[in-house]
Amino acid sequence: MHQYRTHNCAELRRQDVGETVRLSGWVHRIRDHGGILFIDLRDHYGITQVLADPDSDVFAKVGELRAESVVRVDGQVRMRDAELINSKLETGDIEVFIRDLDVLGAAEELPLPVFGELEYPEETRLKYRFLDLRRSAIHERIMLRSRVIAALRRHMCDRGFTEFQTPILTVSSPEGARDFLVPSRLHNGKFYALPQAPQQFKQFIMIAGFDKYFQIAPCFRDEDPRADRSPGEFYQLDIEMSFATQEDVFGVVEPVMKDVFREFGGGKEVSDTFPRITFRESMLRFGTDKPDLRNPIRMEEVSEHFRESGFRIFASLLENEGNEVRAIPAPGGGSRRFCDRMNVFAQKLGLPGMGYIFWRPKEDGLEGAGPLASNIGSERTEAIRQQLNLGEGDAAFFLGGRPAAFEAVAARARDEIGRELGLVGEDRYEFCWITDFPMFERDEETGELEFSHNPFSMPQGEMDALEREDPLNVLGFQYDLVCNGVELSSGAVRNHSLDILYRTFGIVGHEREYVDRNFGGMVNALRYGAPPHAGIAPGVDRIVMLLAGVENIREVAMFPLNQRAEDLMLGAPTPPTNEALRDLGLRTVESD
Numbered sequence: 262m263h264q265y266r267t268h269n270c271a272e273l274r275r276q277d278v279g280e281t282v283r284l285s286g287w288v289h290r291i292r293d294h295g296g297i298l299f300i301d302l303r304d305h306y307g308i309t310q311v312l313a314d315p316d317s318d319v320f321a322k323v324g325e326l327r328a329e330s331v332v333r334v335d336g337q338v339r340m341r342d343a344e345l346i347n348s349k350l351e352t353g354d355i356e357v358f359i360r361d362l363d364v365l366g367a368a369e370e371l372p373l374p375v376f377g378e379l380e381y382p383e384e385t386r387l388k389y390r391f392l393d394l395r396r397s398a399i400h401e402r403i404m405l406r407s408r409v410i411a412a413l414r415r416h417m418c419d420r421g422f423t424e425f426q427t428p429i430l431t432v433s434s435p436e437g438a439r440d441f442l443v444p445s446r447l448h449n450g451k452f453y454a455l456p457q458a459p460q461q462f463k464q465f466i467m468i469a470g471f472d473k474y475f476q477i478a479p480c481f482r483d484e485d486p487r488a489d490r491s492p493g494e495f496y497q498l499d500i501e502m503s504f505a506t507q508e509d510v511f512g513v514v515e516p517v518m519k520d521v522f523r524e525f526g527g528g529k530e531v532s533d534t535f536p537r538i539t540f541r542e543s544m545l546r547f548g549t550d551k552p553d554l555r556n557p558i559r560m561e562e563v564s565e566h567f568r569e570s571g572f573r574i575f576a577s578l579l580e581n582e583g584n585e586v587r588a589i590p591a592p593g594g595g596s597r598r599f600c601d602r603m604n605v606f607a608q609k610l611g612l613p614g615m616g617y618i619f620w621r622p623k624e625d626g627l628e629g630a631g632p633l634a635s636n637i638g639s640e641r642t643e644a645i646r647q648q649l650n651l652g653e654g655d656a657a658f659f660l661g662g663r664p665a666a667f668e669a670v671a672a673r674a675r676d677e678i679g680r681e682l683g684l685v686g687e688d689r690y691e692f693c694w695i696t697d698f699p700m701f702e703r704d705e706e707t708g709e710l711e712f713s714h715n716p717f718s719m720p721q722g723e724m725d726a727l728e729r730e731d732p733l734n735v736l737g738f739q740y741d742l743v744c745n746g747v748e749l750s751s752g753a754v755r756n757h758s759l760d761i762l763y764r765t766f767g768i769v770g771h772e773r774e775y776v777d778r779n780f781g782g783m784v785n786a787l788r789y790g791a792p793p794h795a796g797i798a799p800g801v802d803r804i805v806m807l808l809a810g811v812e813n814i815r816e817v818a819m820f821p822l823n824q825r826a827e828d829l830m831l832g833a834p835t836p837p838t839n840e841a842l843r844d845l846g847l848r849t850v851e852s853d
Contacts, residue, residue: 271307449846548672553746556679752797
């Protein structure tokens with residue numbers, strides 16, 4: 262007999278009745294039923310019920326066990342009484358009568374329970390993550406993550422892609438988020454950087470003549486945490502293709518995402534098609550470049566209906582170039598109570614409020630109600646209703662000013678209105694592509710041009726567009742993949758022309774010397790025959806977060822940092838020893 266087990270805790274069935282078996286696992290819980298002690302014995306695979314009665318030689322030992330102690334059990338498989346069969350367990354037809362028991366690892370009193378799914382503070386859960394991971398819900402999420410990664414690898418290999426590993430110690434980049442720096446012992450005063458992404462390396466792979474690359478790549482960014490963003494590291498399905506267009510990337514990614522979400526999405530409907538929405542259209546209709554298409558609400562510009570109207574707040578705003586008024590339709594939201602509630606919602610987000618109109622019946626049709634309707638008159642109110650295609654019992658909310666100042670609030674208001682009115686379909690995954698991002702934007706404080714997205718993307722129209730068009734009108738071959746309001750990925754057709762690269766940086770005020778100094782490796786590679794290439798990198802953590810139905814990315818990472826970028830389990834970060842600092846030629850100074 263094996264030293265620890267003949268079966269795992271999910272294997273035994275009716276056909277095993279009468280056999281002598283050995284099981285090992287954790288004491289999930291202990292129950293005393295009429296003097297008979299029952300243990301739910303748990304391992305990675307499942308649970309088996311084992312028991313001892315007062316006549317058993319191990320009865321006293323069983324009675325002394327604490328939850329989460331690790332034990333080895335020898336015993337005989339028996340059928341459960343018919344009324345005690347548990348159809349919720351794979352092993353629910355049988356139980357094991359204990360003949361012998363050894364404690365392999367005794368447990369002290371637990372700082373958080375494993376049995377059940379009680380809510381516990383995140384700090385406690387992260388400090389004792391090895392216990393937290395024993396709980397069934399998060400254990401299953403981590404297993405889901407593993408299965409999703411295996412499926413992603415399988416799909417990419419099936420499509421002719423080859424997995425390569427890229428370096429972890431690399432060079433710092435001035436473009437992007439803050440780097441994690443690693444001091445060099447052999448080169449005092451110099452530092453490596455952990456890669457924010459394998460971006461340059463995967464482009465080098467294409468320039469080296471390999472055709473289709475992928476990697477489940479670790480990425481490191483010293484960023485402030487959010488619910489959907491880890492503060493230290495994350496993983497992405499990194500993809501790059503030679504001689505590829507934007508459409509080629511879409512053609513690879515769409516079937517992979519559809520297959521993975523259908524396989525692991527719990528039966529939820531998955532988009533058959535992935536709509537293409539331009540960046541400008543997305544900001545207009547949704548107030549964000551990460552729209553949740555499960556919500557059918559689409560915003561509309563309604564400036565003309567308020568220009569020179571009796572509603573002086575909007576009329577005055579519209580006298581200034583660049584201002585506009587947008588409407589958020591609210592089908593079914595036509596009550597003063599609901600409108601007032603949404604107005605308070607906007608005030609909590611820092612706005613004075615949202616104007617509103619709701620439509621109710623009158624003798625010869627519909628009439629608009631609310632302060633805005635009174636100020637602009639029935640003709641303008643009816644024109645707004647027709648433009649928004651609204652009817653009796655519907656409402657609309659209005660925001661005005663510079664779009665950049667109100668779009669974020671408008672986006673949140675759209676989401677809130679959709680949820681409040683039950684318009685958001687929770688039982689499906691809605692994908693879309695956001696395309697045609699502007700290459701450049703103007704800094705609101707300095708007025709200087711700067712890159713708005715990825716400086717290494719190919720501009721649409723290439724050199725001709727850079728030389729002939731207003732830079733603010735130049736679009737890039739850049740695209741984001743969005744699902745249910747979550748940005749899963751950014752990607753681009755890469756700039757493979759050194760002349761175009763110099764020109765794009767020149768537009769934002771950087772000379773060739775700046776490019777050569779900061780991106781010398783890429784510059785050098787582009788001198789020797791670079792193929793057109795394109796890629797993308799869907800975030801594994803966010804994919805699993807959506808599939809698991811959770812809103813915090815730490816719920817799908819095995820050992821995440823907390824919101825202050827600390828590892829509470831091991832105590833990182835820690836101060837270095839003086840000896841280590843001497844080896845590295847470094848010293849620390851007190852921060853102010």
